[in-house]
Amino acid sequence: MFGDFDYKVILASLPYLFGTGMVFTVxxxxLAASGGIVLGTIIAMMRLSGVAFLVPIARIYVDFMRSLPLVLVIFWFYxxxxxxxxxxxxxxRPISVGAFTSALITFTLFEAAFFSEIMRAGIQSIPRGQTSAAQALGLNYVQTMKSVILPQAFxxxxxxxxxxxxxxxxDTSLVYVISLTDFMGAASKVAQRDGRLxxxxxxxxxxxxxICFSASFLVRRLQRRVAIIR
Structure with missing residues (x-):
């Protein structure tokens, strides 16, 4: 199987793989991580707000999104x-929604459910005394979250x-279902075109x-530093 391994096809495809595929993936x-964190933080605040109609809405949203396969959500939305x-x-006629816009919105909405649970745990990790102290100073719920709780939770x-x-x-490799070309999609197209799977x-x-091993290694080092600061 590896006797005729052709490195040249890889070298010739590098500009396309990284210039098109990896740029799209990154x-x-x-964008989806940024939007997901912002939306997820809002959802986490809704769940912890104690407001009667906000809590069930946020909980149902999180449970619904986390119960569905991402590829199915992408397909449905598009x-x-x-x-x-x-x-x-x-x-x-049907409203036109571009493939990239569809993927971005889908990933943002889907990941927000997971980011919200992370942020909810972070908010709950802050001692309640800090919330009480902020309220004693006259800060409302939003001001307390913005100035006291969220910076520490993040x-x-x-x-x-x-x-x-x-x-x-x-997970971005799943955009193949709507014919977008991420890094994996670019590699697959080259493989099919040149017969070099x-x-x-x-x-x-x-x-x-x-990439993932290096990123995970850096995250572990960051986690140790955060633990020391705490």
Missing amino acids: TLTA FLVPYIGQWITGAS RNMLPLLLTQTIVLFQ VEMYIFAALVYLA
Whole structure:
């Protein structure tokens, strides 16, 4: 199987693999992680707010998203949302939603459910006395979260947030269902085009292994530093 292993096909494809595929993967990961953390933090605050109608909404959202396969959510959003938009707006044809926009919104909404649980744990890790002290100073719930609780929660949960981002980086390969070209998709296209499946899939696996292993190593070092600070 490895007797005719062709390194040249890998070298010739590097500009396409990294210039197109990896750029897309990193861009989608960064944008979806940023949006997911922001939305997830809002959902976590809703669950901990004690407001009667916000708590069940946030809980149902988290449970619903975490119960579905990501690939199914991507598929549903891309193919069904245009028709839902047409029904809501009364348009004569389905609303156009680009593939990248669809993927970004889907990943953001899906990852927000996971980030919200991380942030909820981070918020709950802060001693209740700090909340009481902030309220004694006249701060309302939002001000207390913004100025006192969330900065500490982010610091405590940063390693877990980054770990979830690494998982998101791996999950971006699922965009193949809507014909987007991430790094894995680029490698697959080259493999099919040149008939070099072994070379391209081994190379793709090594790249993912190197990136995720390095990122995980840095996260572990960060986690030790955060533990020392605490």
